Structures are given as structure tokens and as C-alpha cells.
Amino acid sequence: MGAAMGPLLLWLQDVAAVTLLRARRTLLRAAILFCVLVLLLWVSIFLYGSFYYSYMPSVSFSTPVHFYYRTDCDVSDSALCSFPMANVSLLKNGRDQVMMPGQAYRISLELEMPESPVNEQLGMFMVKMSCYTTDGTVVQSVSRSTMLHYRSNLLQTMSTLLFSPLLLTGVSEQKQLIEVELFPDFKSNLYQPAFGAVIEIQSRRVQIYSAQLRIHAFFTGIRYLLHNFPVMSAIVGVASNFTFLSVTVLFSYLQFIWGGLYPPEQVRVKVRPSVSEEGRKASTTHYGGDNSELADPPQRPKQTCRNKGELDTPSAIGTEDLNHLQEDEAGKNMNLKHKKNRIRQL
Secondary structure (H helix, E strand, O other), X not given: OHHHHHHHHHHHHHHHXXXXXXXXXXXXXXXXXXXXXXXXXXXXXXXXXXXXHHHOOOOEEEEEOOOEOOOOOXXXXXXXXXXXXXXXXXXXXXXXXXXXXXXXXXXXXXXXXXXXXXXXXXXXXXXXXXXXXXXXXXXXXXXXXXXXXXXXXXXXXXXXXXXXXXXXXXXXXXXXXXXXXXXXXXXXXOOOOOOEEEEEEEOOOOOOOEEEEEEEEEOOOHHHHHHHOHHHHHHHHHHHHHHHHHHHHHHHHHHHHOOOOOOOOOOOOOOOOOHHHHHHHHHOOOOOOOOXXXXXXXXXXXXXXXXXXXXXXXXXXXXXXXXHHHHHHHHHHHHHHHHHHHHHHO
């Protein structure tokens, strides 16, 4: 019984060893495939992020506007010596341009103004904005008019009574937020980009709490899809990059392993026998006994014309062909002698 179990145990040991080796190879291939897929996915995400960062401009930009004016003139206390002006930089962090060349932007100015008697009596006033380049050249300039929204005395009294608790605690103030649209469709020039702007309030009696310059981009085409559908655009972009990289890696693997997508075809050349070999085969024909008939001799090779009207000379025929012809003549002579001897015997 123990002698019979020995080969069985050896066979089971060999099967276990082979199975373990195959499992190790399978796990190694799976690990390599998983690492390659993770690397391709990471590269796809990196490529899409780089494209999005370089292709998509800033959606909106806001910066405070600080006005300055002259106060060294001899005028009444209710008037300023000059128009309030402000110089605003159109660079993000002092280095990057806010507006990408060729992209449409909406530029507006928000003025926070108190509902004071001076502003109510001010009426309409002009707001001017001039964009300039690094050398100070003005590329675009625009002027817009604005004023406070009208509110009657009765409405102001009711509003004051209604919001008196908030007004007394300082949570709310009697002010209005005026938005002035300066450029509805501003496009920066590629060769002369705007690096700054000068904003001027053309009124010496205006009273302003604060001001904000806002720049908002209007996207079209691919930028519109990237901005309004970011998740779907990210999925499509990453999947496209992953597919392209996977196909490239697959073709590279096939080129490295097989030498190409299709293996090279094996060309077989069939060598035809020469004329001398055919003559040798024909010359090996044997004849029968006394009563045997003479077999038909092999046909003489056809003569080919080298030139028009000329045949090949005997010197042009190979020596092997001449030997073959001589053997045929000898065979014929022997056949004639055999027939004559039979006639004499009769």
C-alpha cells in the first residue's frame, strides 16, 4: 500500500508545484497589468488637467477701486477740487493677465453710494474708463452715464420706519448699489494687451462709499461646455486620453513582441529542374528483350530562333544534348540489326 502511494504523492506534488507556478505567473501578470492601467489613468488625468488649466481663462475677476482727487483748491466744502480718479491693474497677482486675448468679457463698475441729499441733487454723472498697455498707449476707452434710483419722500419715510431697528443697530444702511456696465463685449488684443485701466468719475460733488471693478467672461463653444458641464467634460476628456494611450501602448507591445501587428509571410521559392536534368532522366529509358518493341525515343528539344530566320547551330547545343542524340541513333541501329537477324532465321 505504501509503495502504491509513493507515485501518487509524487504526482500530486508535481501538480501542486505546476499549479503554484502558474498562479504566481498569473498574479504577476495581473499586478503588472494593474500598474500599467493605473499609470495610464494618472497620465490621462494629468493631461486633461493641464489642458483645462491652459485653455480655460478665469471666469470672473473682482478688484477694489480706490479713488483719489485733489484737495488743494479754494472752493466750498461740498465740492471737490478735481474729478475722482483711480488706476486699476488688470494683472492677477501682479504677473498673469486677467483677460485672455480673443475671449469676450463683460466689464462693469459697482458704486456703493449713500442716499444723501447731495447725491439726490446730483442727478446724472459720467463714468469714464480707459484701458492702456505697458507703454501707456490707450487701446480702448468708453464713457457711461448713471445716477441714483429715484425714491419718493413717502417711500423713504416708510422704509425708514420699517427698517428703523436695523438702521439703529447698524445692520443696515441707507445706501444704494449702482452698477455701471462699461464694456459689454471687451476683447483684449493679442499684440497690445491691456495691463491697466484708469477710471474717472466726472463729477466734483459725488459721494461714494466704495467701488468694485468686476470682469466676467462669456464662454462659447468648447469653453462653454467645459464651464457649464465640468463633470461630463472631465469624464469624456479623461476617457479619450486613456483610450488613446492604451491603444498606443498595445501597438508598442505588439511591435516589441511579434515584430508588428501582422507576422511576416514566409516566401517559398520553387526551383524548376534544368534542361540537362531532363535529358539525363530521358536517357535512362531501357528497352525490352527479343520480342519487345522499341519504345518511342524522347522528343528532341525544339530549336529556338535567336535571330529572325536563323536556327541554333550544333555548337550552340550543350554536350549533354549531343550525347543524348547519339544514344538515340545507337538504339535505332540495334533495333534494325535485330530485325534483320530474325528475317534471316525465317
